[in-house]
Amino acid sequence: MKRTGFLLGALSGLSVVANTDTIFSRALAQTALPGLPGGSDRILVVINFQGGNDGLNTVVPFGMPDYYRYRPSLGVAPNDVLRIDNTFGLNPVLAPFKKMYDGGNVAIVHGVGYPDPDHSHFRSTEIWQTAQPKGYESTGWVGRYLDDAGLPKANLFNAVAISNVLPEMLISKTTDVPVIDAVASYGLRSDKTKGNSEAFHEFVRDTTVPFRSPFLAQVAEIEDHAQRGAQELPKLIAGYQSQATYPTTPLGRSLALAAQIVGSKLGTRVLYIQHGSFDTHVTQKATQNRLLGDFANSIAAFYQDLAAHGNDKRVLTMTFSEFGRRVAENASRGTDHGEAAPVFMIGGGVKGGLYGRHPDLGQLNAGNLAFSTDFRNVYATVLERWLGRPSASIVGAGYTPLPSLLA
Amino acid sequence: MLDASSALAPYAGPWNRRMAAHLLRRAGFGGAPADVDRLAAMSSRDAVDSMMRFDPGPLPARPALEDPPVPPRGLYRGFAQAAVGGAVPMAADDATAEARKAFQMQRNRNRRQNLISMQTWWLQRMIASQAPLQEKMTLFWHGHFTSSPEKGTFAQELLMQNLLFREYALGNVRDLTLHVSQDPAMLRYLDNNVNAKAHPNENYARELMELFTLGIGNYTEQDIRESARAFTGWTFRRNPDGTGSFLDNHNQHDDGSKTFLGQTGNFSGTDIVNIIFKQPAAPRWFAKKLLAFFVYMDPEPQLIDAVAGLIRQHDFEMKPVMATLLHSNVFFSERAYRALVKSPVEFVVGTHQLFGINEIGRLELPVLRQMGQVLFYPPNVKGWDGGSAWINSQSILTRENFANGVAKSPQMMQAASWMVPAMRSMDPRGVAHTLTDAMLQGDVSPASVAQLVTYLGGSGQTELAQLSPENVDERVRNAAYLTMAMPAYQLA
Numbered sequence: 001m002k003r004t005g006f007l008l009g010a011l012s013g014l015s016v017v018a019n020t021d022t023i024f025s026r027a028l029a030q031t032a033l034p035g036l037p038g039g040s041d042r043i044l045v046v047i048n049f050q051g052g053n054d055g056l057n058t059v060v061p062f063g064m065p066d067y068y069r070y071r072p073s074l075g076v077a078p079n080d081v082l083r084i085d086n087t088f089g090l091n092p093v094l095a096p097f098k099k100m101y102d103g104g105n106v107a108i109v110h111g112v113g114y115p116d117p118d119h120s121h122f123r124s125t126e127i128w129q130t131a132q133p134k135g136y137e138s139t140g141w142v143g144r145y146l147d148d149a150g151l152p153k154a155n156l157f158n159a160v161a162i163s164n165v166l167p168e169m170l171i172s173k174t175t176d177v178p179v180i181d182a183v184a185s186y187g188l189r190s191d192k193t194k195g196n197s198e199a200f201h202e203f204v205r206d207t208t209v210p211f212r213s214p215f216l217a218q219v220a221e222i223e224d225h226a227q228r229g230a231q232e233l234p235k236l237i238a239g240y241q242s243q244a245t246y247p248t249t250p251l252g253r254s255l256a257l258a259a260q261i262v263g264s265k266l267g268t269r270v271l272y273i274q275h276g277s278f279d280t281h282v283t284q285k286a287t288q289n290r291l292l293g294d295f296a297n298s299i300a301a302f303y304q305d306l307a308a309h310g311n312d313k314r315v316l317t318m319t320f321s322e323f324g325r326r327v328a329e330n331a332s333r334g335t336d337h338g339e340a341a342p343v344f345m346i347g348g349g350v351k352g353g354l355y356g357r358h359p360d361l362g363q364l365n366a367g368n369l370a371f372s373t374d375f376r377n378v379y380a381t382v383l384e385r386w387l388g389r390p391s392a393s394i395v396g397a398g399y400t401p402l403p404s405l406l407a
Numbered sequence: 408m409l410d411a412s413s414a415l416a417p418y419a420g421p422w423n424r425r426m427a428a429h430l431l432r433r434a435g436f437g438g439a440p441a442d443v444d445r446l447a448a449m450s451s452r453d454a455v456d457s458m459m460r461f462d463p464g465p466l467p468a469r470p471a472l473e474d475p476p477v478p479p480r481g482l483y484r485g486f487a488q489a490a491v492g493g494a495v496p497m498a499a500d501d502a503t504a505e506a507r508k509a510f511q512m513q514r515n516r517n518r519r520q521n522l523i524s525m526q527t528w529w530l531q532r533m534i535a536s537q538a539p540l541q542e543k544m545t546l547f548w549h550g551h552f553t554s555s556p557e558k559g560t561f562a563q564e565l566l567m568q569n570l571l572f573r574e575y576a577l578g579n580v581r582d583l584t585l586h587v588s589q590d591p592a593m594l595r596y597l598d599n600n601v602n603a604k605a606h607p608n609e610n611y612a613r614e615l616m617e618l619f620t621l622g623i624g625n626y627t628e629q630d631i632r633e634s635a636r637a638f639t640g641w642t643f644r645r646n647p648d649g650t651g652s653f654l655d656n657h658n659q660h661d662d663g664s665k666t667f668l669g670q671t672g673n674f675s676g677t678d679i680v681n682i683i684f685k686q687p688a689a690p691r692w693f694a695k696k697l698l699a700f701f702v703y704m705d706p707e708p709q710l711i712d713a714v715a716g717l718i719r720q721h722d723f724e725m726k727p728v729m730a731t732l733l734h735s736n737v738f739f740s741e742r743a744y745r746a747l748v749k750s751p752v753e754f755v756v757g758t759h760q761l762f763g764i765n766e767i768g769r770l771e772l773p774v775l776r777q778m779g780q781v782l783f784y785p786p787n788v789k790g791w792d793g794g795s796a797w798i799n800s801q802s803i804l805t806r807e808n809f810a811n812g813v814a815k816s817p818q819m820m821q822a823a824s825w826m827v828p829a830m831r832s833m834d835p836r837g838v839a840h841t842l843t844d845a846m847l848q849g850d851v852s853p854a855s856v857a858q859l860v861t862y863l864g865g866s867g868q869t870e871l872a873q874l875s876p877e878n879v880d881e882r883v884r885n886a887a888y889l890t891m892a893m894p895a896y897q898l899a
Contacts, residue, residue, distance in 0.1 A: 073497075122557045126787060136789050138796070156800075165777055166801050168786075179777075179801035188804060190811045190888055193881075195871045199862045203893050208852040211895075213745040214704075219798055219894040223807070226800035282508040331486070331495045332511075333504040 041314050042348070042386055043262055043269060046142070046169065047295075049321035050276030052121065054288060055341030055369070056327065058094070059108055063087030066327075066361035074284055074329040084108075088354065093293035096300035104352035105303070106344060107405050111359045112378055113340035113371025117323060121279070121337075124322040129168035131376055131395045141379055142270050143172030144394045145387060151175070151269060156229035159270040160261060162254040167272055176222060178229060183237065183257065187230025200227060237264040243308030244301040249294050251275045255302040263309045269387070278321065282332040295319075303347055316348030316386050316406075320375070326367050340371035343378055348386060349407035356402070374399065381405055411709035414737040415717065422451040425848045429744055432899045433701050434458045434733055435539025437757030440825045440845040455733045459726070461576070464537040469570065470528035472521045472562055475649045476513050482506055521562030521649075526782045527767045529569065533756045535765050544576035544725070545569065546752065547700055549782075550790040552587045552619060554596035556783065563649030564592040565783050577726040580693060580718075581684045584620060588676050591643035591651025597788070600642040602635060603659035609635040614788050616683065625688035626668060633665040637674040690718035697728075702738055703746040704794050710737060745850065745898040748797045751778035753899060754806055758813055758891070761846060763822030770812060777805040798897070807892055814888035820880070830883050835863035835874060838883055842890045850895045859886060 061067050062078045063086050081089030082098040088108075090098050100106050114133050118124045127133045131141035139147075142159065151158045153174075161170055161179045170177040180186045191197040204223045207216055240260045246252035254273045261268050275295060280287050299317065306312040324341030340359050359369035376399040380391035385406035391399060420426075427446035431438040435458070446454040482503070485496035498504040533542045549572055556565060568590050575583040587593050588611070594600040599611040612635035616626045640660030643651040665674045668682050683689060694714035698706035706714075714732065721727045732738055749757065755771055755778075775781060779802055780791060813819055820826065829841035839859040843851045863886050865871040865878075874882055890896070 120557055122555070122787065136787055138792060161801075166779075166799060176800050186804075188811070189808050190885070190892075193885060195862060196885055196889065199858065199889050200892050202858050203855055203889060206852050206855050206858075207894065208854065209850055209895055210852070211745050211850055212741070213898050215748050215794070215798070215898060216745075216894055218795065219748070219803070219897045222798050222800055222803050223892070223894060226803050229800065230804065282511050283504050329497075331483075331497050332507040333498055333501075 042388075043271070043315045044142075044382060044387060045258060045271045045273065045315060045317040047299075047317060047319045048125075048167065048169075048272070048274045048276075049278050049291075049295075049319055050125075050274050051279035051321070052124075052323045052325055052337055053276075053278040053291075053321040053341060054280060054284060054335050054338075055321075055324040057284070057288060058091055058292060059110070059342045060089050060091060061087055061358060061361070062089055064361050070328040070361070072329070073333055074335070084354065088358070091289070091292055093289045094296045097296035100300060100303065100346065101352060105350060106346050106352050107350045108354050109343045109345065109373055109378060109402065109405070110354065110356040111340045111369060111372035112320075112343045112356070112375050113323070113369075114374055114376070115371075117339040117368075117371070119323065119337040119339075121322060126168060128320055128322055128375060131379060138171060139173060140167070140169035140171045141394055142169045142272070143175065143177075145383060145389060146170075146172045146175040146177075146270070148389055148394060149269070149387070152267065155267045156225055157233070157261070157266040157268045159272070160258075160268055161272040162257055163272065163274050167274070170270070170272055176225065178226070180233070180257070182253070183234055186233065188227055191227070191231065197227070197231070236266055237261060240264050242305055244305035246301040246305075247294055247297045249298065251294050252298045252301065255298045256305070259302055259305040259309075259311075262306065262311050262315060280325070280334050281330065281336060282334040284329075284334040299346060306347070312347055313349070316350065316382065317344075317346040318378070318382060319344040319346075320378075324369060327361065327364055327369060328367060339365060339368040341369070343375070345378075345381075345405060351404055351407055355405055373402070377402055409707045409710055409737070409742075411707075411713050414710055415713050415731055415735045417734045418451055418736050418739040420736075420739060422454075423447055424844070425744075425850070426451065426739055427454060428848045429739065430454060430458065430733070431539070432749075432753070432757070433543075433738070433747075435543055436533055436753050437760055437899075438539070439760050439763055442760075443848070451739075452734065455730070458540045458733065459577075459730055461538040461541045463532070463541060464535070466532055466536060467528065469566060470524045472524055472566065472649070473517055474647065475561055475563075476510070476517055478510050479506070482510060518556065518562060522556065522783060523772060525562055525566055525569070526772055529782055530752070530756060530767045530771060531765065533752070534759045534767075540729075541573060541576045544729075545572045547697075548572035548575070548583070550785060551696060552584075552593065553785045553788050553790045554590075554592040555785055558595050558598075560592050560595050561645075561649040561651075562783075564595065564651050567650055568592040569783075575725075577729055578724070580723040580725060581680065584615075584684070585677060585680045587619075588615070588638070588680060589641060589653040591645075591653065594641065594643050594651075594653075599638055602639050602641065603656075604636075604639050604661040605659075607632075607635045607639060607661070611635070612638055612679075615679075618788060620683050620692055621686060621688045622692050625686060630667055633667045634674075634679045636661040636663070637665050637667065637679045638676045641676050684723060687715075690715040690723070693718055693723075697732065699793070701729075701732065702743050745895065747899040748794055749897055749899045750791065750793060750797060751775050751780035751802070751806075752782065754778070754897070755809065758810060761823070762813060762819045763824070764813070764816070764818045765822075766818070770809065774805055774809045778802045778809075803897075806897065807888075810891040810896075811888045814884045814891070819884070819887075826883065826887070830879055833874060833876070833879060835860045838863050838886065842883075842887055846887070846890050847893065847895050851890075851893060855893060859889065862886060862889065 057076055060076045060081045062081045068075045076091055080092045082092055083089040129140050130137040146159055158175055159170055159177045161167055161177055163179055164181045166179050204220055207220050237260045240263045242256055246256045258271045303312050306315055320343055321341055323338055325335035325338040330336055357372040376395040379395045380399040381401035383389050383391040383394055384401050424443050424447045428443045536542050554568055571586055597611040597614055598608045602608040609631050613631045617623055640656040642654050642656050644654045645651050662673055670682055691711055694711045717728050717731055825845055829838045839856055863882055865873040
C-alpha cells in the first residue's frame with residue numbers, strides 16, 4: 001500500500017482512546033454515500049479463478065461443431081451439458097450453479113479479455129488486478145475505488161482479502177486492507193500471552209523517539225490498527241450463525257467467512273477470495289471438474305446463507321481469471337495458456353442471462369479466442385451500476401458499463 | 408537544506424554505536440551487537456573501509472541443486488518433429504497422459520525444491536557472510552536487473568545470474584549490463600531469446616532503457632525498435648545440468664544499419680550498451696537508484712547530480728563510488744538516519760543476526776512471501792518498490808509474529824550470548840537497557856523504556872507476577888519481542 005499523506009496528529013500526544021469500541025462504532029453504522037442508488041450497503045465479492053480457467057469447458061458451446069473438432073478427448077459431450085439454450089450450456093459439475101442460473105441470478109459475460117493479451121500468469125494477473133494493460137501500475141482497481149469512495153477512515157474493514165497474501169487488486173493509496181486467512185489465526189500471536197497486548201498497545205503509540213523518520217508515524221499507525229482490528233474482529237462476528245452447509249474446502253471456508261463478515265455488518269464493501277489453481281496443462285478434466293464442482297457447491301451455500309440473513313440482494317459476486325485457455329487441446333489431455341474467457345456475475349441486482357458475444361471458433365487469434373468485451377467494461381459495470389462510482393478515474397475513460405446486466 | 412557541495416565530503420561528525428549500527432544496516436543487514444561494538448570502537452573511516460573489503464569467509468559458493476529431470480523414453484515421442492513444423496502427437500491413451508502428468512509434477516517439484524535451496528543458501532550467506540556489503544549489493548542488483556522463474560526458467564539459470572551479480576557487486580556497471588544482456592535467465596525473462604531478424608521482439612530493448620539504464624523520456628520508441636534489431640540473435644543454449652550458455656546466433660541477427668540515440672552503424676547489442684552508457688541520463692539513473700536504496704528515498708536533484716558526477720568521473724566503477732557515498736556526510740546525516748523501511752529480507756536476516764541464529768528453518772520462506780518479498784521472484788520487472796509498499800496490516804502482523812517466533816525459539820537464548828548477563832541479573836532496569844541498546848541503539852523514548860521496565864518487573868498495572876527465576880526466561884523473551892514491536896525496529 002502506498003501512503004502519500006495521512007494524519008500524524010492521530011498519534012502525537014493525544015490521549016489514549018479509552019473505549020476501543022468507539023473506533024468501530026462508526027464501522028457498525030451504515031453511512032450513506034453520495035450518489036449511490038439504493039443506499040450504502042452494497043457489497044462486492046471478487047473470486048479470482050487463479051491459474052487461467054478454461055472457459056470453453058465451463059460455458060460449453062456444444063452447439064458449435066468446431067468445439068468438438070478442437071477437443072476430441074476434452075470436449076464435454078452434448079448430452080452431459082446442462083443446457084442454457086441450443087448453443088451453450090454449463091459443465092455438468094456446475095449443477096448447483098445451474099440452478100442459480102435458472103433462478104435468474106447469474107449473468108454470464110462471453111469473451112472477456114483485453115487487447116494484446118499477455119500469456120504470462122504474473123503479467124496477465126497484474127493486468128486484470130491493476131486494470132492497466134500498458135505499463136506498471138502499483139495500485140489495484142479496487143484499491144483505487146476504495147481511495148475514491150470516501151469510506152469511513154476509521155473502519156478497519158472497508159475491504160478484506162480472505163487469503164494469505166494481499167492481492168494487487170486491493171493495493172490502494174489510503175486504505176489498508178487486512179488479509180485474513182482464518183479468524184482464529186488472524187492477529188498477533190503474542191497477544192495470547194498475558195500483559196503483552198497492553199504493553200504492545202503502549203509502545204506502538206509512543207512516537208516521541210530521539211530521531212525523525214518519514215515512515216515512523218505510518219509504521220506506528222499500521223501496527224496499532226492491525227493489533228486492534230485483529231482483537232476486535234472475533235468479537236464483532238461472534239454472533240453470526242451460518243445457515244448453510246459449506247464444502248470443507250478452502251473456498252467453502254473462505255465463503256463461509258465472507259458470509260459471516262457480511263452478516264456482521266462491519267461496513268465491509270469488498271471481499272476478495274482466491275480459488276485454484278486452474279492451470280491445467282496436463283489431464284485437465286480431473287482438476288477442472290474438481291475446482292468447478294467446489295465452486296458450484298460453495299457459491300450455492302454462500303447465497304443460501306446470505307438469503308437466510310436477508311443479504312443475498314446486497315452482495316454481487318464477480319469471478320474472473322487472468323486468461324482462458326487455448327481452443328485446441330494439447331498433447332497431454334490438457335490446454336495451454338489462452339486469452340478470452342467468460343466472467344460470471346452472481347446475485348445482487350443481476351439480471352440473469354448471457355451477455356456479450358461468444359468468440360467465433362472459426363476466427364481464432366493464433367489459436368486463441370479473440371476477446372469481444374474488454375474487462376474494463378465489466379469493471380465499469382460494477383463500479384457505476386453497483387458501487388455507484390464513476391469509472392473513468394479508476395479504469396480509464398471510455399469504458400461503458402454493459403447495458404441491462406445490473407438492474 | 409542539503410548542502411550539495413559538502414554532501415559527498417567525508418563525514419567527520421560523532422562516531423558511536425548509533426552511527427555504527429546505521430552503517431551496518433545500510434551496508435549490510437544490521438549485524439549482531441558485537442559487530443556494532445567492533446565498528447563503533449574503530450574510527451568512522453576505518454569502519455567504512457572494513458565494510459568495503461570483500462572476504463566473505465568460509466561459505467558455500469553455491470547451493471547444491473538437482474539437475475532437471477529427464478522424461479522417460481518415448482513419453483514425448485514425436486515432439487522434436489513437432490517443433491520443426493510437424494503435427495503435435497496426442498497422448499495415445501490415458502496411461503500416456505497420466506505419465507506426462509506425473510513427469511510434469513516431478514519437474515515442478517524439482518523446480519520448487521531448487522528454488523527453496525537457492526533461497527535458503529542466499530539467506531544463509533546474507534546472515535553469515537563477513538562481507539555483508541557484497542550480499543547487499545547482490546540484493547540491490549537482483550532488484551534492479553530483474554528476472555524471475557515465471558517463464559519456465561530453470562533454477563540453475565537464476566543461480567548463474569545471482570553469481571554474476573555477486574561477482575560484479577562493486578564492479579563496473581557497464582560491464583555488468585553487457586553480461587546481463589547475455590545472461591540466459593534475462594534472455595528468457597524478457598524474451599530476447601526469441602528476438603530474431605524475421606520477427607523482432609522489443610521487450611528486452613525496452614526494459615533495458617526504461618528500467619535498467621536511462622528511464623522514460625531519454626529515448627524514443629524508434630530507439631527501442633532499432634536497438635531491438637541490434638539484439639537479434641542473442642539467445643542461449645540449454646545445458647543438461649539446467650544452466651544456459653549464451654549463444655550469438657548470426658543466422659537470426661539483423662546486421663543492417665541501425666540509428667540509435669543519434670548514432671548510426673551496424674550495431675550489435677554490445678554497441679547498444681556502450682552508446683547507452685555515454686548518455687548523460689545513465690549516471691543519473693544509477694545515482695537515483697543507489698541513493699534511494701542506500702541513503703534516503705526522494706533524493707534532492709542536486710544530490711542526484713553530485714552522485715551522477717561521481718559515477719561519470721569513475722566511469723561506472725562501483726567500488727570508488729560506493730566508497731565515497733558510504734564515507735559521506737549525507738550518508739551519516741540526520742535525514743538519512745532511520746529513513747528507510749527494512750525490506751522483508753533485511754528484517755528477517757537482521758533479526759537472525761541480532762540473535763546469532765545462522766540457520767534458516769521452515770518459517771522464513773513462507774513469512775518472506777507474506778511480507779511481500781520472495782527472493783528470485785520479484786513481482787514484476789520493476790522489482791520491489793520499497794518504502795511504504797512494505798507496510799500494510801498483513802506485512803506488519805507477519806513481521807511481529809515472526810519476531811515473536813524468534814523470541815520464543817530455543818536457538819535465540821542459546822545464540823544471543825549478549826542477553827545472558829542481563830537475564831542473570833534479574834534487574835528489570837538492566838534488562839530493559841540491554842535490550843533497547845542492543846536492538847535499537849537507544850532509539851527509544853524514556854517513556855517506552857519506563858514501560859519496558861514496568862513490564863519486566865511485573866506490576867499491578869499489567870497484573871503480571873513479580874520477576875522471578877521461574878518466569879525470567881519467558882518475561883525476557885517477551886520483552887525482547889516487545890522491543891522489536893517498537894516502530895523503530897522496522898526502520899533501517
